[in-house]
Each structure stands twice: as structure tokens, then as C-alpha cells.
Amino acid sequence: MSTETIESPRPQEAVAPHTDHDSALRFITCGSVDDGKSTLIGRLLVDTRAVLQDQFAGITKSGETDLALLTDGLSAEREQGITIDVAYRYFSTEQRKFIIGDAPGHEQYTRNMVTAASSADAALVLVDATKLDWNNPALELLPQTRRHALLVNLLRVPSLIFAVNKLDAVEDPALAFAHIRSRLAAFAHDAGITVRATVPVSALKGINVVDATKGWAGYEGPSLLQLLHTLPSTPADQDLPLAFPVQWVEKFSSSANTSQGRRVFWGRVAAGAARPGQQVTLLPSNQTATIAQVLDHVRRAGDVDAGNSAGIVLDREVDVSRGDWIVASVENTQASAEDDFEDAPGTRPAWPGQRELQATVAWMDDEPLVPGRVYLAQHGHRWIKAKVRRVVHRLNINTLAEEDADRLEANAIGHVELLLQEAAPLAPFAQARALGSLILVDTASHKTAGAVLVQQ
Template sequence: MTAAPQTLSAPVQAPPHGDHEAALRFITCGSVDDGKSTLIGRLLVDSRAVLQDQLASVSRSGQADLALLTDGLSAEREQGITIDVAYRYFATPARKFIIGDAPGHEQYTRNMVTAASSADAAVVLVDATKLDWCSPQLELLAQTRRHTLLVNLLRVPAIVFTVNKLDAVDDPALAFAHIRAALQRFALAAGVGVRAIVPISALKGHNVATAQPGWCDYHGPSLLQLLESLDVTPAPDQAEFAFPVQWVEKFHDRADTAQGRRVFWGRVASGQARVGQPVRVMPSGQTALVAQVLDHVRHARDIPAGHSAGLVLDREVDVSRGDWLLAPESAEPSRELTATVAWLDDEPLVPGRAYWALHGHRWVKAKVKRVLHRLDIHTLSQAEAAQLEANAIGRVELALQEPLATQPYARSRVLGSLVLVDTATHRTAGAVLVD
């Protein structure tokens, strides 16, 4: 968490290397009942992505309950909470969007982490009615702080704070001023880069799709206008080549593959798949050259990062599902890892316990050697800890049964991330970010 914070109320100019044509993937997160589902419902309605019969189906007593447009599970509708991540698609004349509505409850933090791992932006909601907005030194809710720290750890490129339900307080301008100051203090202390802080009312639509200059003494763009200005995270085409093998296909005497050799299918994690690319197979260490590159319809062409490809090598080497094809100069595999862990299981992480670790498509056993420290989300200090409880963030040392060729997460979101799975319950236990 070292990014220089930007506490702004207007959009920062998008980086020139971004992709503004592709759909922007963003998530809404924050504490429970902050209005995340209602905000997405408002975006869908105001962008005309909802048909009249859909709107009528979520109306109660003549008024639409916008949250029901995303809370589709029966348990969500019965309890009035979001449990799983709900994805919705909509478009404006300026661009397309993919929204992930992440749950706010602590016990569903794992779902929020999953959604954030592939997001281009995160909209963190803050409910003004839950805070002591009259106080200039008000404290933010713990889940607001936790979700912000998590999306920052996961390297979500753009973080936007939205202060919601300002229509329900007596002095919206004063409330926004105090909450904005609290968010700026927190972002500065945590090293979180913030793209903007926007006052909104998801229920009434203030500053959601259309800007209302002067409301809450705010003169910046609406939330939707801000999202339209953001660019999609560019694929790491210039990074070292990395390719996790997901499926091995065998051909016999086929004209569309070189010499009938096997085709290794997967998604290019970084770099570019091209003919002549030298690769090293991990973990075996064998080397070869890429003889042919196929796209999803078996046309021969170069494939950039983020897209699926089939690779044929110039010689027969031992490659199985779970192996990696890496550039020869990639880091040497190691059995020892120091990593930041977002712990998601109800059972605490304790030294000496073994888990399954998933790296790309490769499963290995991982043992927790020790817990180095735990992050106190209230003081942002590093506290000594013997274990990590549910939803804690900490730093640990792991010992792997087999070596893995990892890179720091700050360098590669694919090579630098692992998932820990409980060996008994098969539950997702933790998200691991290699230091």
C-alpha cells in the first residue's frame, strides 16, 4: 500500500495507454446496507438498461425497490442483503460497463475479493446516515476501511468514494465536507490513491447519472460521467511471457498443427504468444520454441495478454495441465514464499497448518511457517499476531511442497497471486499476494 494518494473531487485524466473502447469492469463495495445494490439499480434505470416489465416486477406499493434488480437469489430477497456477487451489463453512448455488486457482510468478504481481483475500478460506498457526520473528526466504519484496503492490495487501478444517502441528513453539505475529510485522512494514512470523492443519493438519483452542480457544495462530474472517463486496465503485453496450461489436446496427423504435435491451451497471462517465442516449462525446466500459435477458432496468429491461445512447441516436451510456459529469463521457482494474505475462512490461519495452494491451474501443498504480523485496519499499524482470524489482513511465510515460479504481485497479478483452500472442507481460505 504505497501508492501516493490523490484526494480529489474530479476525475483524474486517464492514462494514455489505457483501453477506452473495451467494457469497464467495476465493483461496488463498502459496509452492509450502504446502498450498493440500490446504486446499481439506479445506474441501470437511468441508463435505460431496464425494461418496464422488469421495473414493475420489483415495485412494491407503487415504488420500485431498485436493490432487487441485482439481488436475485431468494435468500437475498428474503433477508434484504447481498450474498453473492451479482454481475450486470449496461451501456451508455460513451462506453460499455460490467458491474459487480459485491456483498458488504464480513462473512462474504471472499466474494468481494473474487470480484475485485479482475476489476478496473472500485466504487466504495459510504452511508452518511451511519456516521457522526456533525463531527469534523468522525470515524469511518470498519468494513469501509477493510474493503478499501483490500481493493488497494488487489491493485484495482481506480478507487472512487461515493458518499450516499446525503438526502437523508439535515445538512448534506456539512455532512459531505466532514465525511470527505475523514476519507482523505484515511487514504493519506493508508497510501491509497483515490480518483474522486462524489456525493450521491442512489435512491433519488442525485449525482448518479446526471451531475447536480452545487449540491453539497460539489461541482464535479456525476458518478456515471466519472466512470465513463476511466480507461480499462491495459493487458501487460510488454511484460515477460507467461502462460498457464489449462488443457492439453493431442492431434494425430492434422494439417492445422505443426507435425501433429500436442496443442497447449490456456489464457496468455502476460507478454505475447508469438511464433519463435522461447519458453521454459515449469516446474520441469525444459526449454523449447513456440512453433505455432492458434486463436480460439484455430486461426494462426499472435495472441496478446488476456486472450486465450493454443500453443504448439517445436519439440516434444513433458507438459501437463497446471504447468507454466514462461520466458527463459523468468524468476527461478522457489519453495519459500513471503506474502500478504487476506484471510477469508472462519477457521483462523495458524502456523503449522497445511493447505492446498492454487497457482494458475497448478495445485501444490502449502504449509504456514509463521505469521509475521497482522494489519490493524483501525490504526493501520502492523501488530504482532500468532494467527489470522476471518477477514484479517496479514503477512505470512509459506513453505511449498513443490517449487512455484512466482513474481511479486505488484509486478504480475497472475504470477503473483495464489488461492489457499482448506484440505478438509475444500473452502476457499485465503487470497495470497506474493511480496
């Protein structure tokens, strides 16, 4: 791992205030092994003065500073010089607060990268210029660069930035950046990935990380930090019908002011908003009720929007447990004799339960996914058995072609058909994140085996 004597952090350039969202930006750094992800984060922390003097002293030995040690906290990471688990760090500028996730680059730790990306607002995919045949306009990108960019796109991370690192270590930074940027653009176009920007950087020397170095490597745009100030936070799925996974049931409360003497169902609103007076359907029981009261995270009564914690009190006592869903009831314009909502004729759940689904799966287990295997699927806070009916195809990350396959090996991405033992309120992941995502867990080893994104 490279080291260098670090100069005092430079003052930041003025950046136009971020106006779209005032909330903190959660972003991850990802890419192939040793692309400089941890070093980049260390540079951001040092140059924004987010590192205390004792922390800085702890990573400096004999006058040399190893920036990666600011994030590589596990002893195994320090010994091997690699990132294994996701490390989160926090820093802020006058314009914004940031939460950074340093994701591993090794294939065997792809599951950790997927975990970090699932809650990120943006992703910085690092590309090490020294590992590529940068003199060749038709150079080949590294497999992990492709894989991580595809996963970020599949997980609906709103903003993706390619950071071409270590250009200070090549003979012709401008030519290298031009060739690499062209190949990245072609890959993104073929994969249907929207890229916010491609920036040349040197994480080690701090070039184009916090301050923009105009003209370096033929680039005249903003620095990485200046770009991060402009990125939007992930909007909650508020413009949708209510979907609320029950996480905890509070028994009858003695405080009539906050629970009206009834049980309170606590959780985080996954979609829409919880408001008193709403007609709702309880899944999987299909009972109906009306929301009598909604409490926020400090037990104040009022409406609660998607992305926030809430406690819901219903107008009558019904059987609701952890893992159940409370969803909006809507008018049933296709009522038939088959409807089983006798308590409220003419209504149906806005998010009806279903057992069959087609989905994109990012497979992370060493044991391959094969038809006939049964896993435990977690959807919201509910555990359901899921059987693999068919592997439709596997995505070739090099050619982006959909290839026929009868299994998915570790770190593969593919399209599968699943059958759930019980119906669950599912929706396409592109429509609603919480309703359209599941994880598969091996029933024997209890390892997280795959990330599932519902297509239909």
C-alpha cells in the first residue's frame, strides 16, 4: 500500500450551496481491489479537516501517512492491506453533511458491497488507471469495475460517478484519462447506466478530490467534493399508497393520550404516508380497519411520511404481529365473486399479496443457486420460505449479454423465477424499494445468499 508525507490540508474552494435536498448525503466508494477507495476517503477526511490530531498521529509513522488506515479498522484489514467489511465515516462542510461507506473490492466480499449500496444516495466507482492498458483506446475494464457499476444500477442508487484514480502514476495522464473515460462511457451506454460524471483524481496526492485542479489530465470540471455537494439524496417513496411493515407491537398502554388504550404497531413507513382516517388492509390476514391515530418517533400525534418511523393505532382490535403489513385500501373497480374482503366490500389492498415473482438476483453464496432449492426470504420483517422455480438467464458482465443458464454461481447476476410459500405485498423494485426487495438466506448455514430485486 502506498504511503506519502501529507501536507497540511488546503482550504476548500467556494462551492455553490446545495439546494435540492438539505439532508446528509450517503455515498459509497466501490470498485476493484486496491483501486484506492480507502485512500480516497482518507483524503476527503484529512482535507476537509474531519480528522482529529490524535487520529492523524495514529496513522503517521516515521513521517509517512497511510490514509487507508482511517477506514480499514479491522486487524485483518490492516495486516493484509485490504478492505473486508464496510466502514462508515462521517464528515461535513459548510454546505452539507456526508456519510461515507467504504465497500470492499474483493469478489468474496460482494455481499458487503451490496449491503452498503442498498441504502446509498450515490456511488463513487474507482478505476485504477495503472491496472489498465491505458495506451489502448479499446482497453478492457476490470471485471469488478463492471460488476460494481451494474450492482449500483440494479440497486437504484440515484447517482453514479466514475473516479479514475492514480493518473499521477502514468506517463500521459491526459491520454490515459481520455481512453478510460471513453471506455467507461461505452460500457455505461450499453448497460443502460446513467453516469453523473467521470473525474480524474489522485487520491494519494489529493488532486481533484477536494479542490479542483483545472486542466489536469485534460479535465476542466469540478472536483469530487464539489460534485458531491450537488447530488440529491434518495427521495422516499412518498407518492405511493401506504405500505407499513410492522416491526414491533406495543401492548396495551396505560397512556390514553398516546395510544387511546389500544396496541400500537411500530415500524418505518415504507411507502406513502400514514394518516388518521385511512382505510387499511392487514396482510396476510386480509382484515380491514381504519387508522385511528398515528404517532411519530417521539410519540407525537400527526401524519408520518415514508422513510420515517411511526406508531399506528387502529380503530379496532385485530390480530397483527411482527412481520405483518398494514397497507392502504383502495376502491376495487374489478370486484367479483372471488373477492374475500367481506368486512369492506368494494375495497382491495393497494399492494395485494402475491406468491409468484420474477426477479433479478445478485448471488453472493459460495453454493450456487439452482432450481428446486428452498431458501428463507426476508421481506420487510417477515420470513417466508421461497423456492427457486427456474433460472431464466445469467448476465455476462463482460459482454452484458443475457446468457442461458441453469444456475447462478457466486457473484453472478441473473434473472430467476421464485415461488413464495405465503403471499407477500410485492411491487417492482423500480417502483418501490422496500416492497420490491428481499434477501435470500440459506436454511442450513443461515448465510445471506442473495439480494433479490422484484421485476414483476
